[in-house]
Amino acid sequence: MSRSIRRVVPALLSALLLAALLPPAALAEDSFYQPPDPLPAGAPGDLVRSRVSDNPPTRAKAKAWQVMYLSTNALGQRHAVTGTVLVPKDVDAKTAPVVGLAVGTHGPAFRCTPSRMIDVGALYEQPAVTDLLTRGYAVAITDYEGYRPEPRTTYTVGRSMGTAVLDVVRAALRLPGTGLSANAKVALRGYSQGGGAAMWAGELQPSYAPELNLVGVVGGGVPADLIQVALPLDGKRGYGLLATALMGLDRAYPELKLDDYLNDKGRSEYARMQREACTVELLTWYPNGRLADHTTTSPVLTPPWLARVRENKLGGNKIQVPVLQYHGDNDDLVYPPQAKELFAAYCRLGVNARWQGYPSDHITLVYTGNEAAHQFLADRFAGKPATSGC
Known part of the structure; x- marks a missing residue:
C-alpha cells in the first residue's frame, strides 16, 4: 500500500465512523437550514443568509462560512440551498482561484447534510478539501437541494445538482468578508454523485452562469446514465x-x-x-x-420515470473548458461502461476531454484519484494548455 493510500484510508474510516456514531443531539435541528417563506427577491447565487462556521481539520488554515443562497431546481423554479465556503488565510484572496467542490453521497437524512459534517469534522472527502486549501484555492461546497429539518433531497438529479454547484460558487464570490474577486478563475470537481454534479455544472454553465471565469472541470466515478447505473445495483x-x-x-x-x-x-x-x-x-x-x-x-x-431519467442523462451539451474524467475499472457501485460512453459523447461534441482509468474499486478511488485531479486543476489555473485524449 502506497504512502498516500495509508494516509487517506484512515481518514475515510474515521469520518464515516464519526458520522455514524454522532448522537442526534450533536446534530440537533438548526433553523439556519430552514428556508424563509416566501423567499427573498434576488438572482441565482444571491445570499439569503450566512454565518461564520468551523472546520476542525482546517480551522488553522482557512476562514469558513455556512451560507444559504438562491438557486434553481430541476423544474426551473427558485429555491434556497445551503453550503459551505472556505477561504485560505495565508493567500491574497483577491487573486485566489475558486474550486466548486461537489461532494459525493451523504444520504437523505438531515443529519447527513454535508456542511454539518464539515462543521463537526466528519466529511469523508476532507483530504481533498485540505489539499485544495493548502494549494491556495478557495473552496465552495454545496449541500445540494433539500437538506433541511424536513429533508427533501433530490439525490442524483443532475438538473438540480448542476445549478446548486454553480450557484454556491456565485454565493462565495458575493459573500461579504471573503475578499474573493468576481473575476476569479473557477474550476469544478467532484467524485461519484459529485462527479455527476460537476459535469452537470459544466454542461449548464455556458447558458446558466456565463459570467463565471470557468477554466476546467474534473469528474470521477461519474453516474452519467441513471438507468445503466441503477439497474446493476438491484x-x-x-x-x-x-x-x-x-x-x-x-x-x-x-x-x-x-x-x-x-x-x-x-x-x-x-x-x-x-x-x-x-x-x-x-x-x-x-x-x-x-x-x-x-x-x-x-x-x-x-x-414517466424514463422520461425524467433521460432529462438527467449527461452528454447532451458541450462543456466549453477542458475536462478530466476518471473512473475505476473495477467500480462496483457506478457501472464503468456508461462512464466511458459519456467520455465518447463529449469527444463527439468537441469537448477537450481526457480519460484516466484506474485498477480500482469505487470507494478507494475517492482518495487515490485526488492527485491527478489536483494536478489537472493546477495546470488550468496556471493557464497551461490542456491536451485532449479524444
Missing part, C-alpha cells in the same frame, strides 16, 4: 443508493408518485432511510436489497 450492496435515487427523482418531479409503486414494507423502509440514513447506512442496511422486496410494481422502466 440485489447488490448498492441497493440503498438505488432506493435513494428513486426518492430523489420523486421529490424533484412530483408527478412520478413513487408512493404508488411501494408496498407497505417499502413505505416503512424508505421513510426510515429519509429520517436516519447517511452513507454508512445506505451501504450496510440492505447488502442485497431488491426493488421487488419494497414495491408492488417497479417504477424504473415506466414511461
